[in-house]
Amino acid sequence: MKFFKIEKKNNRVLLYLLGIKISFKFRELKLKELYNEEFFRNRERSYISAINIIKKLKNILPDVKSVLDVGCGSGTWLKAWGGGQCINIYGIDANELPSDMLYVDRSKIALVDLTNLKNVKLPNEKYDMIESLEVAEHLPKSSAEEYVKFMCDKSDLILFSAAIPKQSGTYHINEQPPQYWVDIFAKHGFRCFDILRNEIWNDKNISWWYRQNILIFAKNESAEFIEKKGFKSTQNVNTLIHPEKMGIE
Secondary structure, X not given: OOOEEEEEEOOEEEEEEOOEEEEEEOOXXXXXXXXOHHHHHHHHHHHHHHHHHHHHHOOOOOOOOEEEEEOOOOOHHHHHHHOOOOOEXXXXXXXXXOHHHOOOOHHHEEEOOOOOOOOOOOOOOOOOEEEXXXXXXXXXXXXXXXXXXXXXXXXXXXXXXXXXXXXXXXXXXXXXXXXXXXXXXXXXXXXXXXXXXXXXXXXXXXXXXXXXXXXXXXXXXXXXXXXXXXXXXXXXXXXXXXXXXOOOO
């Protein structure tokens, strides 16, 4: 299932939304209406957020040489990881964006059904780190366990955030408290390290939803590395609501 896909055909724009085809007569401003200035500002904020969070991660995590972004969107985080560094980056997403809206080369992104990842082919069998950021809430609850399992099978280190209940957003169909995800990851031997949120809580260079929700999951040597840095895992993770979500600056 693709959430949306855009095609231009003759003088029409075809928008596929949740499998339903909607046809528009082509006008000069149509793509600007679909992807307006606010859309691009959000993408740029995502890129700036990624740069600032990655700076923090480098002081916490083992050396990361390969990253898989599950639900990579336009590739803002992939660009932040790969920019000027010898890092193997790859992303998968259900949404097909025009090339001029991507932050990385299209060859770095595969179009897949995020609700059915069992047979997805990737360039690497394992990655140093996988990230899934504000994606899981867009998928049906029935696919949550398989979604987490897919990531756990591909890496021992996962950067994760997902919308909490009443966070609100476009097509949020499975908003859950963080403990919901902690419990699923625990089934695969992953421990949760809630060590970023306090560190970035007041950093306005980072979008509030990351500051509110972002967690690290790790097992085996990755978890041991983080612990040797002096950080402890937690079994019970609080649901936090950022003041900026409430409109309080």
